[in-house]
Amino acid sequence: MKKRIIVIIVTVITLLTIGSYLISERLNAYQDIEEVIEQEFRTLRQYVEDVYAIEYLDDDRALVFYSWDFPAYYNFGVMELEKTWRGWQFVEAISNRMERKTAWVKGTYAEITDRVILRGPVSGNAEEIVIITDDGREYRPEIGRAEWQMWYLILEDEPFEEATFILYDSDGEVLREEVLQFDLNWPE
């Protein structure tokens, strides 16, 4: 009799565990990352925001590039989200003030968890950017379009302090060449 009760209890607990795991998996699979991002903006009180791009580092990690604040959207943010058993969760966010005004391109260096990220606003006429470092490395950063245009580069090798940015228009003509400096010690 006693043995039977124990068997029943164990079975019920096992079934409940498996059931709730499957349900949470199902819910997570259908969870809309854009809704999560909206919710995080509300939590951080970063209102009037605009998302430029969502980059998936792998299946469970995503970087969101955005800018916020009325009226100029000059606070450029990057937010890392991680997928856990509770769904997408906030990890860290960095906000940098960059007023584009008349500048062609601006940029800033930041480390978010274990990634190095360079990003900043760029003129709306620029269709493509080529970055050339002093030691001859060449990068083509992504460009996200929303309220402004924002370029970003998730760097996987050595960071650089200075680089030439060549901006191209939609016809492939050079619009502008600018040298940008990055403070690798930011935020100290």
Added chain:
Amino acid sequence: MNLSLKYKVLMIFMLLVFIGVFLYYYGAKVRQEEADAEALRDYSYIVREYALDAVYKSKENPVEVELYPSAYTEAILERWKAISDRYPEFEYPEAAIEEGDWFKVNRVIKDAEMLKDTVDKMYEDATVEFEGLKGSFTTLLDYIFYQKYEPSNIEDILIDLGFESPREEE
């Protein structure tokens, strides 16, 4: 089942204890969430107002946000310092700025009387003629934070007193 009265009372007592503990923790959680939301609201305000860079390390229990001045913050502080150099009663919170305590910095400048007295003195000291109404205490806030001239006659006053360089002739 036939339970004794003693047993029933004990059961009810235990149940009440459970509910009490649950309500206590739930209340504490709600209060914590409210406190976190308020802290994040304050950070959002100060980041916008002082054009700060920010690293949001944690958004709950406890909220952890690191603030750093940007180049635009420096410009705001320069305007503030220049006015304070000429009008020492217009306090410039050097120590709080060094410490990076932006909430303390903000409390200093929100002194309406200090703002009004300084702006009145500026109108008195200026040697240029001006039209329209004199500025109020918000005039200096608009100038320091946004470099906005409201009312517009303050621009001439600031140029005359040497805070701003003269407008280029078109």
